[in-house]
Amino acid sequence: MFQINENYLQLGESYLFSTIARKVEQFSASHPGVDIIRLGIGDVTLPISPVVISALHRSVDEMGVKEHFRGYGPEQGYAFLREAIAEIDFQKRGIGISPAEIFVSDGSKSDTGNIGDILGEGNVVAITDPVYPVYLDTTLMRIGKTDKIRLLCCSEENGFLPELPQERVDIVYLCYPNNPTGTVMTREQLTWWVDWALENESLILFDAAYEAFIRDESIPRSIYEIEGARGCAIEFRSFSKSAGFTGLRCSYTVVPHELRVATANGVEVSLHHLWNRRQSTKFNGTPYVIQRAAEAVYSPQGQQEMQAMIDSYMQNAALIRQGLSESGFTFFGGEHSPYIWLKCPDGLDSWQFFDRLLEVCHVVGTPGAGFGSSGEGYFRLTAFNNAERTAEAIGRIAQLSSTR
Numbered sequence: 001m002f003q004i005n006e007n008y009l010q011l012g013e014s015y016l017f018s019t020i021a022r023k024v025e026q027f028s029a030s031h032p033g034v035d036i037i038r039l040g041i042g043d044v045t046l047p048i049s050p051v052v053i054s055a056l057h058r059s060v061d062e063m064g065v066k067e068h069f070r071g072y073g074p075e076q077g078y079a080f081l082r083e084a085i086a087e088i089d090f091q092k093r094g095i096g097i098s099p100a101e102i103f104v105s106d107g108s109k110s111d112t113g114n115i116g117d118i119l120g121e122g123n124v125v126a127i128t129d130p131v132y133p134v135y136l137d138t139t140l141m142r143i144g145k146t147d148k149i150r151l152l153c154c155s156e157e158n159g160f161l162p163e164l165p166q167e168r169v170d171i172v173y174l175c176y177p178n179n180p181t182g183t184v185m186t187r188e189q190l191t192w193w194v195d196w197a198l199e200n201e202s203l204i205l206f207d208a209a210y211e212a213f214i215r216d217e218s219i220p221r222s223i224y225e226i227e228g229a230r231g232c233a234i235e236f237r238s239f240s241k242s243a244g245f246t247g248l249r250c251s252y253t254v255v256p257h258e259l260r261v262a263t264a265n266g267v268e269v270s271l272h273h274l275w276n277r278r279q280s281t282k283f284n285g286t287p288y289v290i291q292r293a294a295e296a297v298y299s300p301q302g303q304q305e306m307q308a309m310i311d312s313y314m315q316n317a318a319l320i321r322q323g324l325s326e327s328g329f330t331f332f333g334g335e336h337s338p339y340i341w342l343k344c345p346d347g348l349d350s351w352q353f354f355d356r357l358l359e360v361c362h363v364v365g366t367p368g369a370g371f372g373s374s375g376e377g378y379f380r381l382t383a384f385n386n387a388e389r390t391a392e393a394i395g396r397i398a399q400l401s402s403t404r
């Protein structure tokens with residue numbers, strides 16, 4: 001009989017968002033007409049910006065004209081987009097990344113999940129807890145539940161930033177600004193990690209999906225701002241949250257040419273070469289029209305429109321922070337991130353707090369326990385609703401705390 005990949009059987013069921021949906025549905029059914037505000041969603045709500053929409057229309061029209069029609073494109077992405085990315089996201093910021101080191105893709109979820117294809121099964125892999133679940137689940141799918149997975153506990157004591165591993169770790173997933181905790185790493189902290197990786201010949205998988213939300217130039221937006229990172233890190237970036245592409249699907253991954261590793265028999269291999277091989281074998285490229293849309297984000301108007309969207313979300317984050325602070329909550333994040341991570345009050349666990357918030361305030365958030373056991377006792381709010389609804393939700397939460 002054929003066999004399956006039994007590692008899949010070791011995955012925890014992903015009940016988080018289905019449980020939230022069920023609870024909200026049940027509450028709505030028993031409380032008809034109640035106005036529920038959602039601050040749990042990790043999806044954007046603002047529409048795609050005008051310059052991007054124009055680029056989409058233009059490129060869709062091209063596809064209907066014989067001379068302009070495009071079939072399969074380069075698996076790594078069209079040069080026009082790779083060049084715009086290299087110039088605006090890196091070179092203009094003084095970071096030496098070339099277009100050839102950029103691989104355009106259809107989402108950071110795919111790339112952070114697929115990167116394991118080019119990594120050996122014997123690696124010890126470190127993953128923060130709490131965490132964006134894709135890193136852990138895709139590692140489990142690949143190597144199963146083994147002692148090769150190390151969870152790096154992120155807690156209030158360490159400011160929700162992982163400590164450098166004391167034992168051997170070959171690969172570490174880092175995500176800053178972080179989902180779910182909203183925390184960021186300073187240049188100094190990220191330098192510790194890069195130095196650690198270089199010294200230990202380890203690889204950092206750096207997810208910068210939320211870099212556009214950083215408000216302070218002193219905080220690194222790319223790991224390649226740190227000296228030596230080209231020799232130890234792969235970086236993942238996404239247009240999803242920065243330019244509202246969650247439904248369009250476009251992202252990119254940077255694999256520097258310096259990233260090399262020796263095989264067991266001493267042959268030096270380039271990770272860029274391996275990822276190129278993987279992508280050109282298993283991926284046929286991001287649609288042309290989507291890449292034209294992403295290119296428009298780099299036009300002067302596109303940059304302005306993107307910034308306006310981010311500013312609007314960050315004003316919501318500021319509203320949430322101010323409201324929580326006035327109500328006496330302990331919380332993290334929300335300064336350089338659309339996520340605010342609050343400590344559940346009164347010793348409630350994260351699902352109990354979810355229930356209280358839903359029942360008393362009619363506000364929906366995300367229980368921290370859904371992001372790993374170290375998330376228990378915490379709760380994630382997001383800045384992706386609109387200003388009016390966010391202010392209303394925070395007002396209701398303030399009333400909850402005044403009646404405690």
Ligand code: PLP
Pocket residue numbers: 042106107108109110112132175179207209237238239240246250251
């Ligand atoms: N990385 C992190 C940390 C995320 O939170 C998300 C989406 O929520 C992604 C990656 C996925 O991004 P994409 O829409 O590009 O697949």
